[in-house]
Amino acid sequence: MTTPVVGEERTLGFAQPDTRPPLRTPRTSLKVRNALVGWTFILPNFLGFAVLTLAPVLTLFYISLTSWNIFGAAQWVGLDNFTRLVGDKSFHTALGNTFYYAALHIPITIAASLGLALLLNQKLRGAAFFRTVAFFPYITSIVAVAVVWNMLFSPEYGPINQFLGLFIDGGMPGWTVSKDWAMPAVIIVGTWKDMGYYMLLFLAGLQTVPGELHEAARIDGAGAWQRFWNVTLPCLRPTMFFVTVMVTIQSFKVFDLILVMTDGGPGQATLVLSQYIYQKGFEQFEFGYASAVAVVLFFICITVTVVQFLYNKRKEA
Amino acid sequence: MAARPSALRRSGRVLLYVVMILAAAGIMLPFAWMVISSLKMNNQVFTAPVQWIPDPVQWRNYLDIWVKADMVTWVRNTLVLSVAVTVLQVLTGSFAAYGFAKMRFPGREPLFLLYIGTIAVPWQSYMIPQFQMLSSWGLNNTLWAIMLLQAFGAFGVFLMKQYYESIPDSLSEAARLDGLSEYGIWWRIIMPLSVPALASLTIITFVSTWNDYLGPLIYLRDRELWTIQIGLQSFIGEYNAEHALIMTGSVLSVLPIALIFLLGQRYFVEGVATTGVKG
Numbered sequence: 001m002t003t004p005v006v007g008e009e010r011t012l013g014f015a016q017p018d019t020r021p022p023l024r025t026p027r028t029s030l031k032v033r034n035a036l037v038g039w040t041f042i043l044p045n046f047l048g049f050a051v052l053t054l055a056p057v058l059t060l061f062y063i064s065l066t067s068w069n070i071f072g073a074a075q076w077v078g079l080d081n082f083t084r085l086v087g088d089k090s091f092h093t094a095l096g097n098t099f100y101y102a103a104l105h106i107p108i109t110i111a112a113s114l115g116l117a118l119l120l121n122q123k124l125r126g127a128a129f130f131r132t133v134a135f136f137p138y139i140t141s142i143v144a145v146a147v148v149w150n151m152l153f154s155p156e157y158g159p160i161n162q163f164l165g166l167f168i169d170g171g172m173p174g175w176t177v178s179k180d181w182a183m184p185a186v187i188i189v190g191t192w193k194d195m196g197y198y199m200l201l202f203l204a205g206l207q208t209v210p211g212e213l214h215e216a217a218r219i220d221g222a223g224a225w226q227r228f229w230n231v232t233l234p235c236l237r238p239t240m241f242f243v244t245v246m247v248t249i250q251s252f253k254v255f256d257l258i259l260v261m262t263d264g265g266p267g268q269a270t271l272v273l274s275q276y277i278y279q280k281g282f283e284q285f286e287f288g289y290a291s292a293v294a295v296v297l298f299f300i301c302i303t304v305t306v307v308q309f310l311y312n313k314r315k316e317a
Numbered sequence: 318m319a320a321r322p323s324a325l326r327r328s329g330r331v332l333l334y335v336v337m338i339l340a341a342a343g344i345m346l347p348f349a350w351m352v353i354s355s356l357k358m359n360n361q362v363f364t365a366p367v368q369w370i371p372d373p374v375q376w377r378n379y380l381d382i383w384v385k386a387d388m389v390t391w392v393r394n395t396l397v398l399s400v401a402v403t404v405l406q407v408l409t410g411s412f413a414a415y416g417f418a419k420m421r422f423p424g425r426e427p428l429f430l431l432y433i434g435t436i437a438v439p440w441q442s443y444m445i446p447q448f449q450m451l452s453s454w455g456l457n458n459t460l461w462a463i464m465l466l467q468a469f470g471a472f473g474v475f476l477m478k479q480y481y482e483s484i485p486d487s488l489s490e491a492a493r494l495d496g497l498s499e500y501g502i503w504w505r506i507i508m509p510l511s512v513p514a515l516a517s518l519t520i521i522t523f524v525s526t527w528n529d530y531l532g533p534l535i536y537l538r539d540r541e542l543w544t545i546q547i548g549l550q551s552f553i554g555e556y557n558a559e560h561a562l563i564m565t566g567s568v569l570s571v572l573p574i575a576l577i578f579l580l581g582q583r584y585f586v587e588g589v590a591t592t593g594v595k596g
Contacts, residue, residue: 041413041503042416048465049435049469049470053443057435122333124333140348152346200590249436249437260550273441274439278441295442297442301439
């Protein structure tokens, strides 16, 4: 876009733009040049980002206020889509299921990943290998993972129920083919896949806990549990905050895992918000109505993030 | 209890090892099952009790899959996409990160806040307007759509910015005094110094594009455009009784990622840790 201007006054001025008095060039034109150069760095990425992310986010709100299907142009209908949501049973189911998934997936994933990180932090032999193993599910594709788990969960001959059969007699969970067990099955797979990622974040956080603090607590007679509760956890707060925000967003937007594992079924037992957006938009071509559901998802994620952010701020103060 | 602390300590460590080994076995079980089943005859996949060692070993599955499924096309498309997206993401991401980390100009802070803000916005919430837009440009049902979709993510900017900030400013200031332009500093000083972060970003972007399911699902209709994830999913639907072959396809779809991960594991871990330490 702009070619860099070469000249000694420019390079000299750049070194300390705020403290040094201007040399030969007036300070303002220097600042303008500086800003232009800065913008050229950001522009290639920002153009893509603005057009492909920011613009769609903004148009989302407009589309949600229109009636728009595959046959015609968008027509302004005001809040009609949102009033329709209030009485839509499928939407209520999707909303409820999303919160069901989040309510279990968030605490279980945090506990499991923190547990794994603490285990790895014990400097055992083979810890590096174990880290590889625990992280591996996170980077494998959802399709392969879903089809394997569906076979493992297979009610009659699947290895999981065969294993459970050693301990209990009859009344086996039906997992993905049962209305009651489909959601727990999906949550198990979701946790198994995601926990390795958050384990790495916790592990990085644990490296920042000062060893002397632990030593001091030990000398004062604190047991392992007390040290964890009074030393490790408080030091981990920044990591915990970041992990909680990320897990929460991830849980509320859960989609591809459910799409390939259960497709929302059986019935609507695992239908979640993201999938409802997909069904309304890409299967029934009700773009306006689907966008209204998307607006709900958008506000849930934003609200949850802001609340956690404010809570963290208050604790910090 | 206080009398024999070392014995207690040792049994504690043994317990930790047992926990670690059990957890590792549990986590790996699905992959073990995947590989074992891919080497079985179809009617041996589901047996009671589970047959843990395939007998006879069916290497045939690994030949048959190439005939029954259009694997070559899928792998080719996925490779094209992964490479293109990775190149774009690494170049534009590190370029923008230089602006954010090493330069000071009006508008920088609010701009960066915009990037951060989108972390909380799930793609699922704006996939419809985005689809409308790309369709109106005639990009629906083309590989271009997926490239655009993936290439300008905020992730690359974060990761590189985080790393650039750990490079002392004195280096770039010295280069400035020597008359190097900002672009020269980025290319000749900062880029060579940030090879580990570039490696992290390259690997992470490549893997996530390879694994992407939703983007291709929405945009790629023609069979010739399918990626490995879409192809595998349709194969599962088509041959839903061929359990062994399905597992063979799954192994093949995971294998390249597993290799990349094992070779570049260090960069993976560092990349995740860098973005996580301070949002």
